[in-house]
Amino acid sequence: MIITQKKPIEELMAMLEGTTRVGLIGCGNCATACQTGGEKDLAEMKEYLEAHGKQVVGTAIPDECCQKLLVKKEVKVFKDSGAEAIVCMACGDGAQTVAANLKLPVYPSNNTMFLGQVERVGVFNEACRMCGDCVVGSTGGICPITQCAKSLVNGPCGGQKDGKCEVNPDNDCAWIKIYNRLVELGQEDKILEVRPDKGYGAFSYPRKISLKEEK
């Protein structure tokens, strides 16, 4: 899931300076789970904006705000609404998808933080940095690119102290976790696999994948 966090409201208000009539768009998926762009969040935003001299002229919550065709349909509510700008309460991808479908300025109300795991309601952990060459098959299902502060792919640096990472002692050393997990799985030999050159060729952006073209 894409983890988002609300921007300080002053930052959004600065973007909206000189704008009176705004449309709000959220997201029924990730941003709803992050409590940054669900129904309740849109209602709160509407109330705040209206209390601060703005006029909310329409709202929409597509099931996903990153689906171009879906968003195209949903933004129709803004077409004749007189909206001067749209506040997008989804992730950065959502904001761009909205912008690609409307000839209006789009202002994001959220910061897009990371691709994360939902630990429980309201608690998210970064787990994958989308490196384009997944190695967790040989690391016991624990990602060294994300969980090791140096993204080491060949085992630990010498820096852990009492199992904690030298970079941030709040975190366990990823490689000790990986090792313990491999032992648990009876796959210790995998720790010997040399991957000196993970390669970052697949990491250059913007990336595009088309299943049609691949066929």
Add this chain to the structure above:
Amino acid sequence: MSLLQQAFEAGKFGVTAEMAPPKGYDFSVQMEDAEYLRGRVHGVNVTDMQSACIKASSLGLCIKLKQAGIEPILQMTGRDRSRIAIIGEYLTAASFGIDTTLALTGDHTVVGDCKDSKPVFDLDSCGILKLLSDMEASGKDCGGNDLEGGAPKFYKGASVTPVYEPMVLQINKLKKKVDCGAMYVQTQGIFELEPLKRFMDAVDKANIKVHVMAGIIPLKAAGMAKYMNASVPGIDVPEYQIKRLTDAAAEGKEKGIKGLPGKVGIEMAAELIQKIKEEKICDGIHLMTIGAEKNIPTILDMAGVNINA
């Protein structure tokens, strides 16, 4: 051929020391200190912005040492450079006749003195070693392009932390480093024979063929030992040594003699080196004197280590 490589190939006890470039552009203090090392060591590691603190570059001091006739060991970390930059450094080093290197992953920028810098870590220690090995084998750079005049050859080393739990992780990583081309390793500072022996047993059991140089840090004071125990990974100074330093400080105060703990630290380091050499526990030592390079001749004399013998 690398002086350190020559020593090991001749079956000699290898001796290396370590220096840091200045935080500035005046290298005169370093060049004066280096004179203490002339003819006493097989190589001088020049650190690469250790602890991620900004200094002049390792390559810069290496070149100066080389030109002064003192063998440098170019330390290379992956923290601040992509593989492209790493190759550039090595080609430049080779053109100055530098032929010995030590590859490290590097400390993270957040522990350093400019935390906003972007940590690169394109390659880790294994990756740097393999980059050099592949380049030597193919005569090509990391993009598969021919290098004019072929690839330079380096005598390649790495580091290892003998006091580490679980030890098997360090042994595995060491095996990888050797597979990637490391011919020698310098250990994190050790203070007693026992942990070193345990480590050497594990290296033998894993059938890893590499020259091991025991890291020696002469202690200057009890406070330094306590600080390192608390905050430097892999350091474990035993209590009785801390007590010797504390007692020396008290004695010095009583008799009005300055620098007694430092002297005791030098004695302890020399005793350890002598035992390592006599009992043939490993193939050499690496002295990390942290700015006190002037003590190295005394330590080596007391330990009975003479590279020219």
